[in-house]
Amino acid sequence: MTNPNPTRRFLRIGELARRSGFSAKALRLYEARGLLKPCTHSPAGYRLYGPEAMQRLMQIAVLRRCGFALAQIGALLRDDGAAVADLLAERVAELEHSLRTTQQALQALRWAAARAGSSSHYSTDDLLENLHMTHSLDVNLTPEERQAMLARAEQLGAATIAEAEATWPKLIAAVRAAMQAGTPPASAEVQALARRWHGLVHAATGGDPSVTRKISEAYQSQPQAMAAQGMDMEMFRYIGQAMAVAGLKLF
Amino acid sequence: MTNPNPTRRFLRIGELARRSGFSAKALRLYEARGLLKPCTHSPAGYRLYGPEAMQRLMQIAVLRRCGFALAQIGALLRDDGAAVADLLAERVAELEHSLRTTQQALQALRWAAARAGSSSHYSTDDLLENLHMTHSLDVNLTPEERQAMLARAEQLGAATIAEAEATWPKLIAAVRAAMQAGTPPASAEVQALARRWHGLVHAATGGDPSVTRKISEAYQSQPQAMAAQGMDMEMFRYIGQAMAVAGLKLF
DNA sequence: TTGCTCCTCACGTCACGTGAGGTGGC
DNA sequence: TTGCTCCTCACGTCACGTGAGGTGGC
Numbered sequence: 001m002t003n004p005n006p007t008r009r010f011l012r013i014g015e016l017a018r019r020s021g022f023s024a025k026a027l028r029l030y031e032a033r034g035l036l037k038p039c040t041h042s043p044a045g046y047r048l049y050g051p052e053a054m055q056r057l058m059q060i061a062v063l064r065r066c067g068f069a070l071a072q073i074g075a076l077l078r079d080d081g082a083a084v085a086d087l088l089a090e091r092v093a094e095l096e097h098s099l100r101t102t103q104q105a106l107q108a109l110r111w112a113a114a115r116a117g118s119s120s121h122y123s124t125d126d127l128l129e130n131l132h133m134t135h136s137l138d139v140n141l142t143p144e145e146r147q148a149m150l151a152r153a154e155q156l157g158a159a160t161i162a163e164a165e166a167t168w169p170k171l172i173a174a175v176r177a178a179m180q181a182g183t184p185p186a187s188a189e190v191q192a193l194a195r196r197w198h199g200l201v202h203a204a205t206g207g208d209p210s211v212t213r214k215i216s217e218a219y220q221s222q223p224q225a226m227a228a229q230g231m232d233m234e235m236f237r238y239i240g241q242a243m244a245v246a247g248l249k250l251f
Numbered sequence: 252m253t254n255p256n257p258t259r260r261f262l263r264i265g266e267l268a269r270r271s272g273f274s275a276k277a278l279r280l281y282e283a284r285g286l287l288k289p290c291t292h293s294p295a296g297y298r299l300y301g302p303e304a305m306q307r308l309m310q311i312a313v314l315r316r317c318g319f320a321l322a323q324i325g326a327l328l329r330d331d332g333a334a335v336a337d338l339l340a341e342r343v344a345e346l347e348h349s350l351r352t353t354q355q356a357l358q359a360l361r362w363a364a365a366r367a368g369s370s371s372h373y374s375t376d377d378l379l380e381n382l383h384m385t386h387s388l389d390v391n392l393t394p395e396e397r398q399a400m401l402a403r404a405e406q407l408g409a410a411t412i413a414e415a416e417a418t419w420p421k422l423i424a425a426v427r428a429a430m431q432a433g434t435p436p437a438s439a440e441v442q443a444l445a446r447r448w449h450g451l452v453h454a455a456t457g458g459d460p461s462v463t464r465k466i467s468e469a470y471q472s473q474p475q476a477m478a479a480q481g482m483d484m485e486m487f488r489y490i491g492q493a494m495a496v497a498g499l500k501l502f
Numbered sequence: 503t504t505g506c507t508c509c510t511c512a513c514g515t516c517a518c519g520t521g522a523g524g525t526g527g528c
Numbered sequence: 529t530t531g532c533t534c535c536t537c538a539c540g541t542c543a544c545g546t547g548a549g550g551t552g553g554c
Binding site: 018019020021022057058059061062063065066067076077079084085088089091092095096098099101102103104105106108109110112113116117122123124125126127128131132133222223224225226227228230232233234 | 269270271272273308309310312313314316317318327328330335336339340342343346347349350352353354355356357359360361363364367368373374375376377378379382383384473474475476477478479481483484485
């Protein structure tokens with residue numbers, strides 16, 4: 001039953017696509033990107049793949065499911081001195097980030113879905129109201145740091161925290177007003193704002209420089225989270241300057 | 252200090268971009284997609300946004316972080332009879348799926364990263380070896396079904412399971428051979444294969460039709476997972492036909 | 503006048519999907 | 529000869545980023 005036609009010893013692109021679960025188009029793309037080459041061609045120009053192509057594709061599949069980009073997979077498979085461990089660490093960090101944001105979104109949406117299920121006329125307004133996500137910042141604190149934050153919150157008490165949360169928007173608005181009026185960071189007015197700012201941050205973080213730095217960096221890399229608080233990078237730099245003049249350090 | 256220039260009462264695109272954390276380009280895109288319109292224009296054609304634009308953008312930001320596509324956000328904000336609850340349920344299901352796959356990838360990568368950390372020369376080969384993900388299928392079983400699967404596995408015993416796992420590749424290869432030889436599904440040979448197949452599935456799922464159907468559908472929607480087992484849709488239909496002829500039902 | 507902002511194309515990115523129009527293979 | 533597969537452009541998708549070349553605003 002074995003076919004003597006040598007073409008039969010190879011897989012054409014359609015067969016390889018079926019067996020690998022990739023589309024033929026994807027296989028051609030991988031070829032263009034240098035990830036996978038047919039081992040030969042038929043006289044008419046058909047791509048012909050040997051059995052090693054399947055193994056290669058299974059490797060590509062594993063790496064793709066780990067979220068590596070095609071260019072990275074290419075570098076990995078070429079093993080061109082690309083620091084494998086570095087790519088690995090980078091990917092882990094990215095996956096951890098995406099895991100956290102997915103979990104947050106899912107939590108919010110499940111809550112909303114539960115509300116939707118128990119109400120007959122669920123509108124977008126209801127959805128938006130239910131989704132009021134705490135716009136939570138993605139800060140990667142250690143368990144100890146997280147624990148310390150909770151302990152501090154308990155020590156401060158609900159009333160103090162509520163007060164601080166009410167104060168922030170006003171303070172931010174005042175800083176924006178000063179900034180827009182062109183008030184110099186070194187002015188007495190802005191210096192006073194900077195001291196209040198520093199105090200609020202210090203109370204929240206307990207002055208832990210590591211925690212404060214992490215939160216600060218998180219805001220800087222998540223402009224949307226900043227915007228949700230009424231801030232932006234311009235303001236960030238502005239009070240930063242004011243605090244520097246005042247000799248105040250956050251971390 | 253208030254500027255009498257009416258232009259100052261509005262935000263130009265750059266200011267809105269800074270304050271919202273979106274890029275100006277994104278704001279123009281949202282306008283083109285019908286999500287956000289400037290409330291007016293300056294004589295020179297500059298987009299001018301009122302304070303309500305900021306609110307709109309915060310709504311868009313929440314929905315985006317939940318992973319809704321721009322078109323869906325448009326539908327939601329227009330509230331054009333789009334079944335809000337349906338979009339919600341769809342999004343929850345998608346997020347759950349992506350959460351599971353992210354967790355699996357993360358687990359595999361962390362394991363690999365640990366190996367990489369303890370070896371001085373970590374190559375792509377090592378990585379691929381460490382990543383040998385169980386290519387686990389994304390089946391959304393209920394906790395009860397999952398529990399029943401575990402209980403069944405325990406009852407069967409490790410030896411039986413190992414035997415089944417060794418049998419599958421051989422069985423799959425035999426089915427592929429028969430299919431490629433053009434052997435009709437109704438033939439005695441293929442009928443025997445179908446009975447073995449059915450038996451293996453039955454042993455694994457305990458014959459629970461719900462579980463079997465879920466696993467079957469999961470494979471069908473994840474061609475890569477099928478490929479990892481040496482199967483493809485063609486084979487799936489082929490043994491499906493053979494089982495139908497034999498009067499065997501999986502679910 | 504200078505420097506900054508804004509405008510509208512238009513092309514690039516990522517990983518493909520989807521035809522269009524033409525040919526090989528059995 | 530028919531139907532299936534393959535070939536190479538080439539354009540579409542998604543949510544933008546990045547200039548290019550020109551103008552408004554203070």
